[in-house]
Amino acid sequence: MNIKEQIKKAGLTENEALVYQALLEMGPKNAGIISRRTGLHRRVIYDVTDRLIKKGLIGYIIENNKRLFKASSPKRFLEIIEEEKTNINEIMPNMLELFNQQKEKQRDDTMFFKGKEGLKSIFEDQLAEKKEILILGANNLAYEILDIYFHWFDKKRQESKIKTRIIFNEKPKRKINLAEIKYLPEKQSSPLAVNIYGDKVAIILWSKERPFAILIKQEEIAQGYRKYFEMLWKIAKK
Secondary structure (H helix, E strand, O other): OOHHHHHHHOOOOHHHHHHHHHHHHHOOEOHHHHHHHHOOOHHHHHHHHHHHHHOOOEEEEEEOOEEEEEEOOOOHHHHHHHHHHHHHHHHHHHHHHHHHHHHHHOOOEEEEEEHHHHHHHHHHHHHHHOOOEEEEEEOOHHHHHOHHHHHHHHHHHHHOOOOEEEEEOOOOOOOOOOEEEEEOOOOOOOOEEEEEEOOEEEEEEOOOOOOEEEEEEOHHHHHHHHHHHHHHHHHOEO
């Protein structure tokens, strides 16, 4: 991934990233040169540089009666992140209060998650629940898709002493601590898995291209899946 794309991830727009990268590469330059380098209209350049100055990412000097814009140290991005983190921490109690109020009103809920980041939200919810996790239909594809993340997840799960019982479709390729593992009598490989914890059921489709999950928060449904798991646990073999 190039510098511009990385800069955009730090919260800049496409045009802001273009201008900042150009100034990093060229050094102090006037609006006309920046315009030719980036392909942006001069009026757009002035709008963008004004925003970047307010963010502290660029400044300017006067040379021969001309304003030359120059990039600030990239370390300014770290300062911005810390400032945003401080601001979020200040309003976090109020946001959590609103979230919990709505959570109480919506005792039964169904949510859909897409992509790796969406799936991570489900596993972090399991850590927050701090209750035994039952996994039906576990397979090694999950560890291929979220390999590094699962190392972190298992470490946090062990620290919280959250036990796990897993019915695998195949022999796991890695050791899973604080977990009981069994196998179904007949090998049934499937990318679909069901995670049961607390009053929630997560139905996960492990796909390298488009992982997807449905999270159901409903006590009766969770109990139904839990009974089904216990039935299979009795016939599964170690």
